[in-house]
Amino acid sequence: xxxxxxxxxxxxxxxxxxxxxxxxxxxxxxxxxxxxxxxxxxxxxxxxxxxxxxxxxxxxxxxxxxxxxxxxxxxxxxxxxxxxxxxxxxxxxxxxxxxxxxxxxxxxxxxxxxxxxxxxxxxxxxxxxxxxxxxxxxxxxxxxxxxxxxxxxxxxxxxxxxxxxxxxxxxxxxxxxxxxxxxxxxxxxxxxxxxxxxxxxxxxxxxxxxxxxxxxxxxxxxxxxxxxxxxxxxxxxxxxxxxxxxxxxxxxxxxxxxxxxxxxxxxxxxxxxxxxxxxxxxxxxxxxxxxxxxxxxxxxxxxxxxxxxxxxxxxxxxxxxxxxxxxxxxxxxxxxxxxxxxxxxxxxxxxxxxxxxxxxxxxxxxxxxxxxxxxxxxxxxxxxxxxxxxxxxxxxxxxxxxxxxxxxxxxxxxxxxxxxxxxxxxxxxxxxxxxxxxxxxxxxxxxxxxxxxxxxxxxxxxxxxxxxxxxxxxxxxxxxxxxxxxxxxxxxxxxxxxxxxxxxxxxxxxxxxxxxxxxxxxxxxxxxxxxxxxxxxxxxxxxxxxxxxxxxxxxxxxxxxxxxxxxxxxxxxxxxxxxxxxxxxxxxxxxxxxxxxxxxxxxxxxxxxxxxxxxxxxxxxxxx
Numbered sequence: 001x002x003x004x005x006x007x008x009x010x011x012x013x014x015x016x017x018x019x020x021x022x023x024x025x026x027x028x029x030x031x032x033x034x035x036x037x038x039x040x041x042x043x044x045x046x047x048x049x050x051x052x053x054x055x056x057x058x059x060x061x062x063x064x065x066x067x068x069x070x071x072x073x074x075x076x077x078x079x080x081x082x083x084x085x086x087x088x089x090x091x092x093x094x095x096x097x098x099x100x101x102x103x104x105x106x107x108x109x110x111x112x113x114x115x116x117x118x119x120x121x122x123x124x125x126x127x128x129x130x131x132x133x134x135x136x137x138x139x140x141x142x143x144x145x146x147x148x149x150x151x152x153x154x155x156x157x158x159x160x161x162x163x164x165x166x167x168x169x170x171x172x173x174x175x176x177x178x179x180x181x182x183x184x185x186x187x188x189x190x191x192x193x194x195x196x197x198x199x200x201x202x203x204x205x206x207x208x209x210x211x212x213x214x215x216x217x218x219x220x221x222x223x224x225x226x227x228x229x230x231x232x233x234x235x236x237x238x239x240x241x242x243x244x245x246x247x248x249x250x251x252x253x254x255x256x257x258x259x260x261x262x263x264x265x266x267x268x269x270x271x272x273x274x275x276x277x278x279x280x281x282x283x284x285x286x287x288x289x290x291x292x293x294x295x296x297x298x299x300x301x302x303x304x305x306x307x308x309x310x311x312x313x314x315x316x317x318x319x320x321x322x323x324x325x326x327x328x329x330x331x332x333x334x335x336x337x338x339x340x341x342x343x344x345x346x347x348x349x350x351x352x353x354x355x356x357x358x359x360x361x362x363x364x365x366x367x368x369x370x371x372x373x374x375x376x377x378x379x380x381x382x383x384x385x386x387x388x389x390x391x392x393x394x395x396x397x398x399x400x401x402x403x404x405x406x407x408x409x410x411x412x413x414x415x416x417x418x419x420x421x422x423x424x425x426x427x428x429x430x431x432x433x434x435x436x437x438x439x440x441x442x443x444x445x446x447x448x449x450x451x452x453x454x455x456x457x458x459x460x461x462x463x464x465x466x467x468x469x470x471x472x473x474x475x476x477x478x479x480x481x482x483x484x485x486x487x488x489x490x491x492x493x494x495x496x497x498x499x500x501x502x503x504x505x506x507x508x509x510x511x512x513x514x515x516x517x518x519x520x521x522x523x524x525x526x527x528x529x530x531x532x533x534x535x536x537x538x539x540x541x542x543x544x545x546x547x548x549x550x551x552x553x554x555x556x557x558x559x560x561x562x563x564x565x566x567x568x569x570x571x572x573x574x575x576x577x578x579x580x581x582x583x584x585x586x587x588x589x590x591x592x593x594x595x596x597x598x599x600x601x602x603x604x605x606x607x608x609x610x611x612x613x614x615x616x617x618x619x620x621x622x623x624x
Contacts, residue, residue, distance in 0.1 A: 070094035079157035106188035287476030328422035364534035389459025394424025397450030408610030517613030558585035562612030
């Protein structure tokens, strides 16, 4: 402020000085300083009506005599009122008129450039040869004027508005500037001046004048709200500036690395989501919602929307390419069991284990919903470390369904068909973040079962967690870890992942039998996994025919503890049993052995969740 003037509030977002009796006192100057941003922002709603002034066009809506109205304001007066029996689209129409007037005013629209013209059957108000508004019959009838007379009335009011010199800004009252980016405020009009600009917080936003382009360049700094003052002659205008971060950095393309050449559902969808989340780098606290996903050749297109919090929302499509060649997860060394408790009665973590770098593991979960209300069973990757974690992940699951034998068998069958041959993808989890790989809804009494192979390739402080949550508590993108850097509590349910065994049979001798699941495996904490569910039994079966006649050998599986179903791999062939009741058996494979010939085959079998154990693997033979 210069000495010799007393500053008084006029209208709109500016101030006018008037001759005074001398410089303001130190006390008055101190008062102005204390008011600061709060005073300037409080004055943003006023309007101006005097010479050497700022001119702004704005709109409002209302009703008059039962009809919806939309008003266009200029220099503090309503110079145009649109009317309709329906409010639909009326406000948007007024906004279009105001935008046209602002654009013309920036180029110095003068009263002599206003005209009322007729194009076809319509009368219109134009400025500098460009359309401003059309005199619609509905508005004209409501005002008792003809369309031509209506346009003439608009022109007459607008002439009064434009008669005195003016300066206008676009935008006029406020502007949003992203952190680290630039935005411009255009100025123009019939008042030929060069304004002065100043930011009240250079840390939030810097303001510089580009006289050649007749614009004010704003550079976003830190997040916050401040005021940029724009002064010319005796007028000062306060422009509200908000500086925010984008909710995410939208990209056009992302790549999901997969094991093998392709990936089936549901892993393909999760792999695509993870690659997109990794690529867009959403801000902590921002939400990311996938609107839809469309399959394409070699990938998919993900339509997403990111926002929430105090962020600038962003939406768009990301093309995801599935890139093969990722090495399969090595044979798991440990089995992580989520079955304690089997019956889920509320929300919370059910299992959590830390994943040491380079140590492959198999996760098995099998749970029933006894909460009496719908829940979601979630499998999450948790990264508490200081850097991004990368894991290879592949899984198969089944359910929800109340039949636990059916669910457990289908999960196991899918696991052998997809994960064991190597299906999976690379999951990336930012530092101090959580990625929900699986979210499966459960109605009361439903059962869910699944198996997952995974290994941490990069990162530290990485965990896998199985939890029950409310359906409404779904994470939108990567969730934040509140205890980043601190070790998480883990459950004591890690067991050996495999057992190697031998079974031998010689024709003419006693049949060979091996019980599977009768004895549980015991972990380092002394906890027994009854039934050895999820433990891979690798059985080396040796069959011999020492006789002089050909023989037929059989490998069979017998149910011993009740109803059961099983999946077995014999060398490279997979066999599924039917539903077996206690003492029932099913032949898995037959072999013809010539006299004096022996044969060795490998039988791999994993006790299936939900089935009753033990099972008995039998080898026998018959002379031909």
